[in-house]
Amino acid sequence: MPLLWLRISVLFYAVGLLYALAAVSRPCNWLTKYVVRILSYGMLLHFVSLAETAVATGHFSLTVMSIHESESFLAFMILAFFMIVYLKYRTTSPGIFVFPLVFLLTFASALAQQPLVFTSGLMRSGWIGVHVALIFTGYAALLLSFAASMLYIVQEKSLKSKQVSSGVLSRLPALQVIDDIGYKSLLLGFPFMTLGLIAGSVVAQANFGPTYFRDPKVVLSLLMWAVYMILLYTRWSSGWRGRRAAYLATFAFLVAIGAWAANYFSTMHRFVTQ
Amino acid sequence: MNLQLIGINHRSAPVEVRERFAIPEKKLPEALQSLVQYPGVQEGLIISTCNRVEVLAGLKNGDADLRGFLRDYFHLDPAEFNQHLYEFREQEAVQHLFRVACSLDSMVVGEPQILGQLKEAYAVARAVGAVQSSLDALLTRSFAIAKKIRTETAIASSAVSVASVAVDLAKKIFGDLKGKNVYLVGAGKMSELAARHLLANGAASIFVANRTYDRALSLASKFNGRALRFEQLYETADQADIIITSTGAPVAIFRKEHGERFMARRRNRPMFFIDIAVPRDVDTAMNDVDGVFVYDIDDLQQVVASHLSDRKKEAAKAEDIVKIEVERFAQRMQTLDVVPTILSLQEYLEDIRQAEIDRYRSRLGQVSSEQEAAIDAMTRAMINKIMHTPIVALKSAAKDPESTTVIDVIRKLFNLQEKAKGNSATDGGQN
Numbered sequence: 170m171p172l173l174w175l176r177i178s179v180l181f182y183a184v185g186l187l188y189a190l191a192a193v194s195r196p197c198n199w200l201t202k203y204v205v206r207i208l209s210y211g212m213l214l215h216f217v218s219l220a221e222t223a224v225a226t227g228h229f230s231l232t233v234m235s236i237h238e239s240e241s242f243l244a245f246m247i248l249a250f251f252m253i254v255y256l257k258y259r260t261t262s263p264g265i266f267v268f269p270l271v272f273l274l275t276f277a278s279a280l281a282q283q284p285l286v287f288t289s290g291l292m293r294s295g296w297i298g299v300h301v302a303l304i305f306t307g308y309a310a311l312l313l314s315f316a317a318s319m320l321y322i323v324q325e326k327s328l329k330s331k332q333v334s335s336g337v338l339s340r341l342p343a344l345q346v347i348d349d350i351g352y353k354s355l356l357l358g359f360p361f362m363t364l365g366l367i368a369g370s371v372v373a374q375a376n377f378g379p380t381y382f383r384d385p386k387v388v389l390s391l392l393m394w395a396v397y398m399i400l401l402y403t404r405w406s407s408g409w410r411g412r413r414a415a416y417l418a419t420f421a422f423l424v425a426i427g428a429w430a431a432n433y434f435s436t437m438h439r440f441v442t443q
Numbered sequence: 444m445n446l447q448l449i450g451i452n453h454r455s456a457p458v459e460v461r462e463r464f465a466i467p468e469k470k471l472p473e474a475l476q477s478l479v480q481y482p483g484v485q486e487g488l489i490i491s492t493c494n495r496v497e498v499l500a501g502l503k504n505g506d507a508d509l510r511g512f513l514r515d516y517f518h519l520d521p522a523e524f525n526q527h528l529y530e531f532r533e534q535e536a537v538q539h540l541f542r543v544a545c546s547l548d549s550m551v552v553g554e555p556q557i558l559g560q561l562k563e564a565y566a567v568a569r570a571v572g573a574v575q576s577s578l579d580a581l582l583t584r585s586f587a588i589a590k591k592i593r594t595e596t597a598i599a600s601s602a603v604s605v606a607s608v609a610v611d612l613a614k615k616i617f618g619d620l621k622g623k624n625v626y627l628v629g630a631g632k633m634s635e636l637a638a639r640h641l642l643a644n645g646a647a648s649i650f651v652a653n654r655t656y657d658r659a660l661s662l663a664s665k666f667n668g669r670a671l672r673f674e675q676l677y678e679t680a681d682q683a684d685i686i687i688t689s690t691g692a693p694v695a696i697f698r699k700e701h702g703e704r705f706m707a708r709r710r711n712r713p714m715f716f717i718d719i720a721v722p723r724d725v726d727t728a729m730n731d732v733d734g735v736f737v738y739d740i741d742d743l744q745q746v747v748a749s750h751l752s753d754r755k756k757e758a759a760k761a762e763d764i765v766k767i768e769v770e771r772f773a774q775r776m777q778t779l780d781v782v783p784t785i786l787s788l789q790e791y792l793e794d795i796r797q798a799e800i801d802r803y804r805s806r807l808g809q810v811s812s813e814q815e816a817a818i819d820a821m822t823r824a825m826i827n828k829i830m831h832t833p834i835v836a837l838k839s840a841a842k843d844p845e846s847t848t849v850i851d852v853i854r855k856l857f858n859l860q861e862k863a864k865g866n867s868a869t870d871g872g873q874n
Contacts, residue, residue, distance in 0.1 A: 328615060329730060331742045343618030344713060408710030411733050 171225065174218035175241060176279045181211025182244075185268030192265050201340075204261055208248065208268070215245050215275070243305050244274035250309035250358075254350055260342045263350065266316035296372045303365030304390075308425060310358020311397065315422040317351030318415035325411055348410050351418070355401055366394055386431035393428050396421040445485075446581070448536035449509040449528060450497035453550050456527035464517060464524075466491040471564075475573040477516060483507030486578045490543070490564040492557070494550055499540065501578045537581065538769045544585035545592045545761055546599070552758050553598040558589050581772070588768045595764065598757040601750035605633065606640040608746045609717050609738070613641060613685055616715050616736060620645040626683030627651045628676065629690030630662050633719045637687050638666060650683060652676050654690070681705040687717045688724035695726040702732040717743070781837040784850055787859045788833065792826045833857075 188204045222238060251267045254260075324341045341347070373387070400417050403409040409417075451464055466474050471489060478487035478498065486501035500507055509530065514520060531539045542548045546557050565582045568574040574582065593599055602608045610620075617623055623646045627634055630653050638649055649668030653659035656672055663670035671679055680686060680701070690696060697716065705714060711734050718725040718739040730737040800822065810818070833853050840849035853859070 324615075328612070328736050331738065331745070343614060344616045346618040407707075408712060410711055413733070 171218040171221040172279065174214045174221065175275065178211040178214040178218065179272070179275050179279045181207055181214065182268070182272040182275050184208065185211075185264060186272040188261070189265045189268045192262075201261060204264065204268075205252075205255060209252065212245065212248055212252070215241070215248075219245060238278065239301065239305075240274045241278035242301070243308060244271045244278070246302075246305045247271055247274075247309040247312055250306070250313050250354070254313055254354065257353075258342060258346055258350055260346070260350075262320055262341050262347075263313055263316040266319055267312065270312065296368055300365055300368040300372060303361045303368060305365075307358045307362030307365055307397075308429070310354045310361065311393075311418075311421060311425055314351045314354040314358070314400075315418045317347050317354065318418040321347045321351065321411060322415050351410075351414070352404060355397070355404070359397055359401060362394060362397060366390060386428055389424060389428035389431050393421060393424040396424055445502035445504060446499070446533050446536040446577075447502055447507060447509055448497060448499045448531045448539055449513065450495060450539075451524070451527050451529070452495035452497075452548065455529055456524070460524060460527050461494070461496065463519065464491075464496040464513070465493075466496065471567050472571045474516060475568050475571050478512060479573045481507065481512045481515075484512075486575045487573045488564060488568045488578055488582070490561055492560050495543070495548075497540075497543065499536065499578065501575070534769060534773055537772055538765060540581065541585050541588055541765045541768060542762075544589040545765060546589070547758055547761055547765065551603055553603070553754050555599060558586070562586065577776070580776070584768070584772055588765065592761045592764055596757045596760045598754055598761050601753055603747055603750050603754065605719075605740070605743045605747060606637045608743050608750070609637045609687075610640045610644050612736075612738060612746075613646075613715055614644070616713050617684060622647045623684040624682055625649050626680060626686045627662065627668075628680075628686060628688040628696070628724065629653060629692075629720065630658050631689035631719065634687045634689040634717075635662070635665075637717060637719070641685060642666065646685070650679065652679075677701060677704075681708040681714075683714075684712070685715045685717065687719065689719040690724050691720070692724060693722060695722075696724050697729060698726040699728040699732060702729045702735045706732060706734055781840065781850060784854060784859060785834055785837055788830060788853065788857055791857055791859060792830060796822050796826055 184200075184207045185204060188200050191200055219242060247267060248271050251263060251271075254263060320341060321344065324344050324347060327341075328344065342350075369387075369390075396417065400414065400421060403417065404414065451461055453461070466489060468491075471491065474489055475487055478484060478489065478500065481500075483502055483505065484500045484507045485503045488499040490497045490499075498509055498512065500509060510528070513528075539548070544558055544561050546553050546555070549557050561582075565574065569579075602611045613620060613623070620641060623641075625638055625641050625646050625648070627638055627649060630651070642649065649663065649666040650671055651659045651663040651666075651668055652671045652673050652675070653662070654673050656670065659670040659672075662668075676696070680697075681704075686697075688697065702714070713734045713736065716725045716729065716735065716737040718737060721740060723739050725737050725739070727737075729735055800818065807818075833856075836849050837853060
């Protein structure tokens with residue numbers, strides 16, 4: 170059943186993808202009007218799917234542990250973060266970047282066959298669940314911040330070029346609003362990311378000892394955290410925004426993708442016996 | 444309905460002519476009264492703005508000499524102005540009024556003032572009793588259509604003046620203008636206007652710097668702002684989010700290095716330069732500084748021009764809506780016209796009366812001419828008494844533009860559909 174709910178929610182998320190594609194070519198009025206509502210229906214089903222998996226496996230940690238299920242969970246967290254931003258700023262523009270990613274993650278997850286079998290005893294630890302949930306919230310915040318940076322560049326370019334913008338450009342939020350979205354997302358996500366990493370190292374320390382630092386995923390995660398930190402620092406000290414901040418945010422985002430993909434090379438984060 | 448409209452506007456006449464026809468607000472009630480007392484005129488409305496004077500009259504029947512009214516009221520010879528005056532009747536008058544209300548006839552198409560002015564004119568005319576049922580229906584309809592066009596087309600959605608474009612751009616940069624500081628460098632009509640617009644949209648405070656300090660002082664006091672000496676310009680400019688420059692300086696006073704310094708001091712918060720001066724006060728290279736946005740007068744005017752051409756496209760859509768609405772209004776008026784219904788009602792009952800008298804004549808046998816007359820009088824009186832209430836109801840229904848039901852009901856009750864052919868046709872269109 171959880172897979173069915175997930176697959177239906179993928180259909181809802183496809184509307185978000187459509188919105189993002191349409192926004193690039195020409196904005197579509199009704200889509201902008203209903204996209205948030207449609208996506209929230211999708212989220213509801215998605216939530217049901219997550220909850221059912223959790224009940225079926227009997228433990229939250231297990232829900233987020235296989236690659237496919239963690240994709241589904243990450244997509245959910247990203248969308249939840251987007252919704253928070255939407256409620257505060259009433260703009261769907263970050264969706265241009267967020268919706269396709271949410272769709273892809275959920276789609277990949279929904280393609281999965283049956284839940285994978287976990288063997289590692291590590292999975293039973295509640296700390297892992299906390300670790301993953303916190304880190305994913307951090308990922309979601311980072312993605313929103315990245316989306317905002319991209320929108321900032323687009324809007325800045327359009328204002329500087331002095332061309333009368335039409336279509337999607339004329340609908341972007343004001344430069345300072347976009348900036349605010351990016352900054353607040355960073356600010357909100359950073360504590361989650363930090364606590365998530367701490368939770369992770371507590372578990373790793375207990376299970377692997379100091380060798381865990383040599384794991385590629387751990388290295389990349391720490392790098393991501395450092396870039397995150399630099400982003401915030403430059404913002405506080407000299408108010409970096411616009412192009413320079415966007416480059417940094419892009420870098421942070423790439424590192425985050427790397428950290429995410431590192432599961433395939435990590436011995437420690439590979440929890441499934443094959 | 445009998446409608447006639449005579450007018451003069453910015454397209455038909457230059458201001459020297461228009462001003463001779465203008466009626467000041469105070470004199471409007473009096474002018475309306477003399478209009479409705481003019482022979483042939485039943486109801487009246489006068490709109491007098493700087494761009495137009497329009498006299499709209501609902502006529503008793505036939506024609507009214509509105510040119511004559513103008514001649515009498517203004518004591519001038521309309522023949523002199525014949526080429527400037529335009530006159531419309533019936534449907535054309537309706538269309539003209541709708542177009543005026545929707546700002547399609549305005550100098551700047553889509554400007555919002557005219558609707559307000561029309562509403563005021565309507566209020567004055569109502570207050571003096573110059574507007575009654577038929578003009579009332581027409582005007583209420585025109586307000587509704589103006590609103591409809593405003594929401595259904597983008598005719599009024601974009602800024603079409605330099606000052607409002609500047610405000611739009613500022614909003615695109617800063618979002619909310621609340622708490623934003625505006626710096627006027629140099630004094631001038633245009634920069635003053637832009638500053639006024641920004642303040643009206645929430646900008647917090649104004650600084651003024653000018654080569655002559657006294658001028659800065661007087662301008663600052665106008666806006667409740669702060670005058671600064673020109674020598675302080677570079678130390679204080681970074682406090683402003685929006686800088687409007689309009690000095691007569693022969694070379695640029697703000698250059699790229701200034702911008703970089705401002706941005707460092709502002710910790711990269713964005714800055715918006717509105718350069719109205721010619722020659723320009725802000726160097727072109729300034730636009731390359733991250734977070735600094737420079738628009739000179741040409742840039743602003745380009746935006747205005749493109750918005751104006753957008754409006755033209757929207758105006759075509761609006762014209763189509765007006766055409767449909769004029770058609771609809773005419774149909775509605777026809778339905779509201781109760782005379783045909785009353786006539787067919789009378790005809791119907793008279794037919795019954797005649798038929799019944801003929802039917803009973805044989806049974807009555809020989810009747811004297813006196814008795815014959817009595818029968819005739821009695822039946823006629825009965826019918827008149829029966830008809831009295833429906834006719835009163837019809838007449839009062841005609842005065843209420845929103846109610847067509849009474850007419851419908853009476854037509855149905857007496858089966859008048861076929862007889863009132865003209866009406867039933869329009870009925871079909873309505874329902």
